Structures are given as C-alpha cells and as structure tokens.
Amino acid sequence: MLAERIKTIPPSPTLTINAKAKTMRASGIDVFSLAAGELDFDTPQYIKEAAIQAVKDGFTKYTPVDGILELKEAVCKFIETEYKLNYSPQETIICCGGKHALYNLFQVILNPGDEVIIPAPYWVSYPPMVMLAGGKPIIVDTEEKDGFKLRPEVLKKHLGPWTKAIILNSPSNPTGSVYTKKELEALAEILVDKPIWIISDDVYHKILLKENIKWTSIATLSPELKKKTLIVNAVSKTYSMTGWRIGFLIGPQDIIKATTRLQSQSTSNPSSIAQKAALAALNGPQEFILQWIKALKERVKYLSSFLKTIPGVTCFEPEAAFYAFPNFSSYFSPKIPNSLKLAEYLLEEAKVAVVPGIAFGKEGFIRLSFATSLEVIEESLNRIKTAMEKLR
Template structure:
C-alpha cells in the first residue's frame, strides 16, 4: 500500500503552537504536575443563563434541523440590530453572513477573494491562524512588524511601505490577540486616509474582542471611522469572547453583498449552515441584556492590572498595559542569553517559555508563535489565585537564572 501523500498547500502549515503548548501542559497536569495553563484564548466564565435557556428551548421546540445556509433570518436581524446599536453601521440582511465561528468567516472570505499570489497585509504580532488561512487560500501573508514602542499598532508609514500592486486585503484586529492593543479613531484615521488612495484594496476588521476593553476605552471599527470604505470592508465579530460562547461556534460579519454571496458559495461546499441550536442561543445573546459583558470586562480589567503590575515588578520583563482583550504581551529580552540552573542557555522567547513550563509549571506562549519576538503572551482569563501563583513562579524562575 502506498504511503499517504499530503497536499502541498499545507506544507508550510502546522498545528497551532498554542494548541501544542496547551496539549503538552494538559498532559503534564494529567501526570500529576501542578501546571498553570495561561495559553487558552477563551473566557473562564460560563455562558449566560439566558443564552443557555434559549438553546434548551430551541432543542425542546424541535429547532434542530438545517437552517438557511448562512444564518437564520432571526439571527441576521439580531446581528443587524447589534451593528446599528454598537457600531452605528447599517447592513441589509443580504449583507450579513453567519458561520461556524469567526475563523470560518475569515476562511470563507479569503477563499472567495484571493487569487494565487494576492497579498494580505497583516500587522504583527498577529493571531496565529491569519497567515495560515491566507496561505491555504493561495494568498501571500505580508507580515508588518508593529513594535511595542508604537503600542503594537500599524502606522500609515508602515502600511504605505507594505502596499504593492498585489495587495488585496489589509487585516485589522482590535483589540488584538495577542497584544491587547486597540485602535482609537485617531489611530485608524491616517490608515483609512491612505486606503482611500488605493480603491482596489479591501479591509478586513476582526472585532472579536470589541466588548472587552478597559478604562473607558471607546471601541471603534474602520467602517465607522471612514464610511467611504464601508463598501469594501468586511466587519467580523462573534459571540465567543463577549458572551463566553467559544464552544457554540458562531461567528458573523457584515459586508458588501457581492462578497457575502461569494462567501456563501464557499460555505455551501464546506459546512453548510451553522448549528441551529447555537444560532438560537446567539439570538438571545445579542438581543438580551448586555450588562453581564460590562461586569465581566471589569473583572478582566482587575486581572489585567494584577498581571501587568506583577510582570513589571520582575527584573528583565517589560509589559505594556493592553487596552483590551484578555492577554498581556510582555517583552522578555532582558532575561535572554542567561542560563538556567541546569545550564541551558535561553537564546529565544521559545526557550524562555519552555523553561517556565518544564521547570516551573507555567504554560505561556512565545511571541514567535505570533510573528514577533522576544515576547510572551499570557492569557489572564483564569482565576486571580492562579494568576498570582503564576506570577510568583515566573519571578522565581527568572531569579534563578545566571549570566
């Protein structure tokens, strides 16, 4: 029997490093190690009761059949109202799509729009799936480093330097995974002004962490900042983070009807409709009380402050204060090129993170996984007690290093 031959399109793609680290840490816990896992990108809160009740009612009511391909009318109306309420954006129902998670929205959009060699500009650090999805779709990810000196935000000068005649999309993620950086109107405006000069470039705005912002930060999305770009902008969101519904797998987007129709073609030949029960639950999330997400954002803010203060108290670590999401992205350059008690030289952020896991039972993700070193990401979507213990362990680990 001949050996399996994998498709060349996935030659440069592997399983997410976040998942690899999480799997290794989980196995260590099963083996009895007291590992604290700070890699997961999901809230530790439970799905709100009104959302669970809506799902149960849907099941009991027999709402368990196929639905319309890219979202029920009820959910599309709820999304339409959400865009108007939260973003002052008007979309016709034909300009809204629903999929099995925001990742599928991204996949559908890139598969529907990219020709081989088309370029997608991705500010870096970036969520690990962006570049791989672009590559699978035949595109070329153009990674533009955004330093901590500029708050990990893309500048107009950097964008201008990255644009070529093959540029098809620019992708924004605010607040960002992994850095927690968020764009204000004044940050977006020069970028939007530049994009107005390039009518063939489309804009993708991943707003998944919209409702997890701190210190009265006012969220805004590119189509709000510059309405003249709305006709070539795909505004992406979902219920996973704000409503603690990661496992329900519902993402959605608003955009030009021509793009939405093309994305439906891709979805029709992959998953077809999202789960009917999950869609009913998402209606309840979007139309019910929104107070719970504000309360939970305050809880996340307290955890953020704990982690940022704790990390900045450690010699060799510099941690900017994120405006949103539930991650810190700290610079660890000050602890590299030192040796562990066993004599291992820490040459990279990956080495440092491996040391924290193997020797001190703390699982974090190196910045290299997100395209920018030397940093490491902590997800503070876990208990205050675990965060305090993790910071203590990281401090102890660094104190044991020798030059």
C-alpha cells in the first residue's frame, strides 16, 4: 500500500516528455526536443578540472551537512556581488540542487493547512513540493498581457489568515518574464508588514536577454524585506551544471539551522566532489557566460520571429532564461482539446518534444526551450508549423 501523500503527486511532465522523446530516438525515430530545461553548452573545463582534482586529492568523504565552509563563503561573496546584500555562512546552506533547497524549505516552514501563493504559470514542481510538506498551493492566475506577472490588486485578493508564503520566480520558468523594481516595490508594499515568507527563486537571474532589462531581488528593497525573504539559487543553469546538483538557500539563521537539521536526516551533505566544482564555478572565470548569453539572444530572436509566422499564435517575447511560452489555444478543437493533447500531437506528428502549458498551471500554451542549437530550433519550428497547418 502506498502512502496517501504520494498518490496526489504527479511525475514531472518535463522529465516524462523528455524520457518519451529519448525512447523514440533510441528506437530510430528522428525526434527533436524543445523540452529540456538545461543548456546545451558543456560545463566549462576549469570546473571539470576542479572536480577531477578533488577526486585525485581524495576529497571523497563526508563534508559538513550544510556544505564546506569555502563554498558557503563563496556563495556569500556571490550574493554580495550579484545582490549587493551581506549574508554570513551561518545564513547559507548548500543543497543537492535548487529543487532540493526548495523542498527542504517547504518542509521546515509549512504546517498542515498553511497556504503558499503560487503565481501561474509556475515551475512544475512548486505545487507538489508544497503538498508534500502538508501545505496548500494557492494558484493565482496571471495574464499574457501583463507579462505573466502578479498584480498587487490580485495578490491582495488571495491573502488570508492561512497564508504562510509566496513564491516569486524572476526570471520565470516557463515564460522568461522579469519583474521590474517598480513591480516588486508594489508587491512589497503589500507584503512587508505581513507574517508571510517571500521565497525568491532566482536560478536564472544572470541569464538576461534584453539590454533594457535589469534584474532586481525583492530582498534588496529594504532591511525588513531582507529578513523575510528566502533566496534560492544554484550553479545549475548559469554554469550548465544541472547534473552536478548543487544549489543553495540563503536566509535567516534559524531557517538555515532547521534546514540543516532536516538535511542531516535525509541526504546528508551534497556531493563533496560537486561542491569543489561549484566552488571553482563561483570563483573562476565568468566571461564565458556573456558568450552563452550572446548565443541565446540569437536563438530567441529567431524563435520569436518565427512564431509570428504561425497563424493564430501569440507569444510574450522572453526577457530572460531560455524558454518561450507561446499561446496555441486558437488551434484547440475536439481533436486537440488542450495543451497536453497538443504536445502529444506534436511529438507524434512533428516528432518534436514540447511541454504542455497545463504542466505549468496555464492551459492554452506550450513551453519551448531554446537551450539547444539554432539548427535544432530551426528544424523543430519548421516541423511544428507544418504540423499546425494540418490542423487548419
């Protein structure tokens, strides 16, 4: 007999679709994928060398549960540089990826029935993680015309006595939208005096694709907001280290202590070798990131222009990260009634893997990742356009 808690938790749609695409490809079918949430660039060589050196040095034993001090200090320096905020190593924990940091966090702050406000579209794992901690996801819809960003008046309507936290993911997966400082200030005005944690998921914060876009953390707006903001970040996306599984949580010391206690009874420390690689990533050369962003800008420019050639499709132009979230609802019919059926149709008919919008809490849309080569993007979009023409 399975535990009741797991019966309500769906598998990750992104991983499921990726797995199906890989199975089709392994059987000889020519499948392209715009579903992956990881860059196609390889982990930089200096980071790999740091991991190899760690193995050679015998750095293969347990480390402190919350991570090695050198890495925690590097994270604090990273936050100081990127956020202009000062934290101590005691306010930092190293986890097995950003997802693990979030999972730990929900486990230590939520009691049964506590509500977490989650603007939709959202990253697919937010609601299940809240539910596994006994909490209740409060899904708040946002609109394409607003850049998929939460408006203050909408936030007010969803606050209640059971509200324990709100998640802000900027830059956003799946939309690529970024909250401006002014927009964050409007939300902060409502949240600052309330006993509500602000969870700031910032894993894409360095991948900005427009010159006029400036990223701001809500924690930087005032000392009061810093005290109630819990920052989640990672080396996964910025340094193309998704498989290394190193993320971090930064916040008040009592939260970090509780998270460390939980981690000590679950995973223990993150991989010692991966910690050394992450240390090298944060302390080493950073110039390559600009080259990666340059390539991503070329890709998103092509993708955005191409989508405009598909009749009936609209798309908020991504400002950051490496996803687009176009609206294909004009193609819905009895044959293709929703985004899940559309994703299945595109995989079978066009041999292109995409992620249905419903996985992110937003029907009518699909997520397209441009974290792959321009050649793959071009071929995939041509296949999608041809497949959509057959539905007209």
